[in-house]
Amino acid sequence: MKEEKVPFETMEFSGVTFKVINRHEAHTIIGDLTDFQDQKIYNVFEDTWRFPDYEENPIFLLAEDDVEMDSFEMDFSTHEHEDVxxxxxxFKGNLNVTKLISSFDTDNSPALIVLGKTTTVNINLFGNVHYLGGGLQCDTLAGEYNHGELFVKGDLKAWLVYTDDMLFHFERFTDVQAIISAGRPDILICSNVQDTDGSIITVENYFPSTHKLSDIVDEGFIELSDYGTETLGNNYLEVFKEGLSILDYDKKDKYMYTDFRNQFLNMIEVLSETDELKENEKIVRHVSGTTDLFIYFDYEGKKYSQISKEIGNGFGIRTRALWCHDDQEIMLILEYLNENGDPKYQWINDENAPGIEMFCVKHAAIDTFDKLMSLEKNEEDEEDDDDDTEYAEYDNSFSLEEFSAQFGNYKLPEDLIKLYKFDQEYGSETYSECFGLTITEDKTGIKTWSEEEEFYNSFIEFAGANGSGSSYAYWLIDKDLNNCPIVVFGDEGGIHVVAENTRRLIHLLTLDTEISVDFDYAYFYKDDEYYEENENMSEFHEWVKNEFNLDALETNEEADEIVNQAKSKYKQRLNEFLTKFDIEIGEDEDE
Known part of the structure; x- marks a missing residue:
């Protein structure tokens, strides 16, 4: 790339005078920064949404000395210089911000790179890959959406680290009170462990949540998702801007687990009295790749009760909280498992041991207890294999009756019922990347396209399509759903035909890669260099072969053929339908 010229030497932003530099100068400063796998983080010449080259006057702003600010809210330009x-x-030195450090937007933001120490009250990041090389000290660190990623080298000192679908990488937790991922684990921490030859190696592992938000955050800033998951609401940013805290320090008994012993013994007592335990000698739930378990056993002449949680889907994390009836002691274990399910390394201690590793075990035990008690087995579970029971319950988050309610008077296709049963047995997102059946009855997402009843009643959403929020839906052009094509609603634009029917969609899922949805087109693309097989992919492929006599797709071209067949049959008709509601139609790449 030809070296870009800078429009001027210095520029003021948030009351600080920065030196204006181009990509080549930035590359000499940040080009060799690495992650915890010794892979380089930044390529300023990559021409992607992170560092595009289609904008006029692209620049970096450089602070060569320590910087102090009141607030630092990043933006792509200023009122004085709207053309950059x-x-x-x-920041080559330390960055000290009194109130708030914040990115610009969840989709896109300038990158924040600090080589020194970063200190602030609140820091809210997204929209790019950010790097804090000299440690971070704050009250609350929050991140959201998968267009962002954060690397923190050095010490992390924070009351709360919260992420909602954004990856955080940390070198070490020096003084951290609470780690919370809104969904799957999105936080990674480096640990020094002993290798098989006795040498000490550094490994990076996903770290499970240590609390719920309500354990440490003021209730006024918490919202509940449709599935009961606690997330931060939209009102916390105004508090962040004032340099105030969203934390409730009066909840110390909760976030310090001061009464965990009594709480744990009560959980053991309640679970031990259930009919399910007495009948089966264990209580177990498999939900979306996670296994929650209560079991009792004898070991070396002593009796134990154990509450455990195992997070699959490639994470390989298991937490175990054990009560020894003979010694009256509690043991807490955090384990990372290999591909065979055996521990690679583990942390073991008693209930009073310091360290955030034990907090995540305590949180997992409480969460598992709640799930075991709230998902009590229905008697129909014992009849899962009975063909006369059309609507059998499964050990998962919703029954077939609950799933079918969103279809109204439409009868579920037999192929979809089969897929439902497989999805419930093995867990969403465990057999095809980012795919999972969902319940969406209010049509909130579809109504963002058009509020006209004819439009939103012409679709039934039934599955998540990718990791960024796109969804699959039936387009209701026939009273029989077997004759209705599948469309995808893109989370950032675009409504496209994907498959002629349910079975065609199932065949597409065997490629084991999420669909990419743009305004102009939707496609499946598996990059062999970065592909990681889902844990239940083989079982899914075998199931598809047995149920439908279909071989798993092996190439992107095979997927294109299925999508193109659906497009040739329904695309023009769909476009004409969308145009009726003034929905803009993209230009497909093959037109």
């Missing part, structure tokens, strides 16, 4: 495009802010 700020790709990132680079």
């Amino acid at each position: 495009f700020i790709l990132g802010f680079i």
Whole structure:
């Protein structure tokens, strides 16, 4: 790339005078920064949404000395210089911000790169890959959406680290009170462990949540998702901007687990009295790749009760909380498992041991207890294999009756019922990347396209399509859903025909890669260099072969053929339908 010229030497932002530099100068400063796998983090010449080259006057802003600010809310330009495009802010020294450090937008933001120590009250990041090389000290660190990623080297000191679908990488937790991922684990921490030859190696592992938000955050900032998951609401940013805290320090008994012993013994007592335990000698739930278990056993002449949680889907994390009836002691274990399910390394201690590793075990025990008690087995579970029971319950988050309610008077296709049963047995997102059946009855997402009843009643959403929020839906052009094509609603634009029917969609899922949805087109693309097989992919392929006599797709071209067949049959008709409601139609790449 030809070296870009800078429009001027210095520029003021948030009351600080920065040196204006181009990509080549930025590359000399940040080009060799690495993650915890010794892979380089930044390529400022990559021409992606992170560092695009289609904007006029692209620049980096550089602070060569320590910087102090009241607030630092990143933006791509300023009122004084609206004609520039700020790709990132680079601080060679320390960054001290009194109130808030914040990105610009969840989709896109300038990158934040600090080589020294970062200190603030609240820090809210997303929209790019950010790097804090000299440690971070704050009250609350929050991140959201998968267009962002954060690397923190050095010490992390924070009351709360919260992420909602954004990856955080940390070198070490020096003084951290609570780690919370809104969904799957999105936080990674480096640990020094002993290798098989006795040498000490550094490994990076996903770290499970240590609390619920309500254990440490003021209730006024918490919202509940449709599935009961606690997330931060939209009102916390105004508090962040004032440099105030969203934390409730009066909840110390909760976030310090001061009464865990009594709480744990009560959980053991309640679970031990259930009919399910007495009948089966264990209580177990498999939900979306996670296994929650209560069991009792004898070991070396002593009796134990154990509450455990195992997070699959490639994470390989298991937490175990054990009560020894003979010694009256509690043992807490955090384990990371190999591909065979055996521990690679583990942390073991008693209930009074310091360290956030034991907090995540305590949280998992409480969460598992709640799930075991709230998902009590229905008698129909014992008849799962009975063909006369059309609507059997499964050990998962919703029954077939609950799932079918969103279809109204439409009868579920037999192929979809079969897929439902497989999904419930093995767990969503465990057999085809980012795919899972969902319940969506209010049509909130579809109504964002058009509020006209004819439009939103012409679709039934039934599954998540990818990791960024796209969804699959039946387009209701026939009273029989077997004759209705599958469309995808893109989370960032675009409504496209994907498959002629349910079975065609199931065949597409065997490629084991999420669908990419743009305004102009939707497609499946598996990059062999970065592909990681889902844990239940083989079982899914075998199931598809047995049920439908279909071989798993092996190439992107095979997937294109299925999508193109659906497009040739329904695309023009769909476009004409969308145009009726003034929905803009993209230009397909093959037109």
